[in-house]
Amino acid sequence: MYEIYETKERITADNDKEAEKSRAYLKEKNVFLINLMGSPGCGKTTTLVRTINALKDQYRIGVMEADVDSDVDAETIHQLGVKVIQLHSGGLCHMDADMTARGYMRMGIDDLDVVILENIGNLVCPAEFDVGAAKKVMILSVPEGDDKPLKYPLMFEVSDCLLINKIDTKAIFDFNEDLCAERVHKLNPDMEIFALSSKTGEGFDAWIEWLKQEIEEWRKA
Amino acid sequence: MYEIYETKERITADNDKEAEKSRAYLKEKNVFLINLMGSPGCGKTTTLVRTINALKDQYRIGVMEADVDSDVDAETIHQLGVKVIQLHSGGLCHMDADMTARGYMRMGIDDLDVVILENIGNLVCPAEFDVGAAKKVMILSVPEGDDKPLKYPLMFEVSDCLLINKIDTKAIFDFNEDLCAERVHKLNPDMEIFALSSKTGEGFDAWIEWLKQEIEEWRKA
Numbered sequence: 001m002y003e004i005y006e007t008k009e010r011i012t013a014d015n016d017k018e019a020e021k022s023r024a025y026l027k028e029k030n031v032f033l034i035n036l037m038g039s040p041g042c043g044k045t046t047t048l049v050r051t052i053n054a055l056k057d058q059y060r061i062g063v064m065e066a067d068v069d070s071d072v073d074a075e076t077i078h079q080l081g082v083k084v085i086q087l088h089s090g091g092l093c094h095m096d097a098d099m100t101a102r103g104y105m106r107m108g109i110d111d112l113d114v115v116i117l118e119n120i121g122n123l124v125c126p127a128e129f130d131v132g133a134a135k136k137v138m139i140l141s142v143p144e145g146d147d148k149p150l151k152y153p154l155m156f157e158v159s160d161c162l163l164i165n166k167i168d169t170k171a172i173f174d175f176n177e178d179l180c181a182e183r184v185h186k187l188n189p190d191m192e193i194f195a196l197s198s199k200t201g202e203g204f205d206a207w208i209e210w211l212k213q214e215i216e217e218w219r220k221a
Numbered sequence: 222m223y224e225i226y227e228t229k230e231r232i233t234a235d236n237d238k239e240a241e242k243s244r245a246y247l248k249e250k251n252v253f254l255i256n257l258m259g260s261p262g263c264g265k266t267t268t269l270v271r272t273i274n275a276l277k278d279q280y281r282i283g284v285m286e287a288d289v290d291s292d293v294d295a296e297t298i299h300q301l302g303v304k305v306i307q308l309h310s311g312g313l314c315h316m317d318a319d320m321t322a323r324g325y326m327r328m329g330i331d332d333l334d335v336v337i338l339e340n341i342g343n344l345v346c347p348a349e350f351d352v353g354a355a356k357k358v359m360i361l362s363v364p365e366g367d368d369k370p371l372k373y374p375l376m377f378e379v380s381d382c383l384l385i386n387k388i389d390t391k392a393i394f395d396f397n398e399d400l401c402a403e404r405v406h407k408l409n410p411d412m413e414i415f416a417l418s419s420k421t422g423e424g425f426d427a428w429i430e431w432l433k434q435e436i437e438e439w440r441k442a
Contacts, residue, residue, distance in 0.1 A: 169393060
């Protein structure tokens with residue numbers, strides 16, 4: 001009914017090697033890389049801002065803002081006083097390991113503890129490209145619906161942590177948290193799930209606590 | 222800072238030829254193909270259901286549900302009593318002209334007037350692939366935010382019509398319709414914009430009226 005381009009498989013295989021190389025390099029440098037993914041409008045930047053504010057006294061943070069175009073998010077992050085670089089993907093719908101490594105090398109990581117990549121808003125393609133991160137964090141927002149694990153399973157399979165964002169709007173959208181969690185855990189039994197609102201701050205502490213713990217464990221390993 | 226894979230450009234060029242061939246074939250067959258695009262959770266299926274119900278007395282409709290995986294949407298559409306086929310993209314994040322043509326040939330179009338392709342939920346990749354449609358319709362939902370034309374410009378550039386969906390939730394999200402329209406028209410002065418709610422039906426008549434007029438004009442051309 002359709003064909004699959006072989007070119008893509010080839011790109012993915014090369015990418016996995018690059019990702020492993022990058023992950024080893026970052027471990028050596030003691031820099032914890034987070035790959036933050038989610039649909040357009042799920043609240044990646046708002047979540048990032050609140051997360052940075054919660055971490056920045058403890059860790060030196062750098063941010064890579066990946067966008068198809070524009071630099072609206074980089075400007076927002078820049079105002080928080082953390083190191084930031086804007087990456088333009090040149091039309092591509094995801095970041096791969098090589099682009100990511102070029103990004104952090106250009107930004108410079110010698111003075112950083114944590115680097116966060118805000119990936120391109122997309123629930124499909126970024127799931128297929130390991131960028132060499134220590135942790136993959138995805139956001140699903142309440143207005144998107146609790147059926148998304150059924151429709152975009154790969155992203156839920158590959159992520160380490162799911163933030164269910166915009167939980168303050170739950171009353172007006174038909175979103176069943178338990179059903180969503182059930183669907184997610186069927187795909188990925190180890191997924192950590194935090195329901196929160198990056199706008200109001202509701203539920204945010206648990207996510208930050210988990211993240212700090214993950215960073216500390218990784219540093220000791 | 223990053224490189225662009227040449228493979229992609231090659232794929233796109235081939236696709237444009239396929240799309241033109243497919244468009245000519247559909248014109249000959251008098252079948253109006255709509256390419257419906259938007260992010261995960263923007264309300265593509267809900268909009269489709271209401272649109273089908275508004276059109277099905279006048280036109281014989283077929284639907285192609287494209288998904289990375291799953292067939293939850295095909296099941297929903299099937300219950301409306303219209304012809305439907307589920308297309309699985311095999312992990313790919315968009316439909317191209319060839320996959321689309323294979324899809325409608327498999328479904329069969331001799332008994333149809335209008336075919337709607339519900340593209341994969343993605344605001345990036347589907348914008349780059351002409352599938353041979355007569356009209357490209359995109360959905361942006363209010364919770365996604367009015368800044369999306371700045372961040373995903375190509376989709377807004379290539380579409381013929383923008384449906385601003387979930388307008389019933391405008392009160393709780395910071396969504397400026399005028400600002401959004403201004404940003405859209407800067408990218409695409411000819412874009413038709415309809416603010417509506419596929420859930421409540423608010424604003425739906427204007428969209429349906431426009432669509433019917435487009436179908437009739439196309440048939441006469």
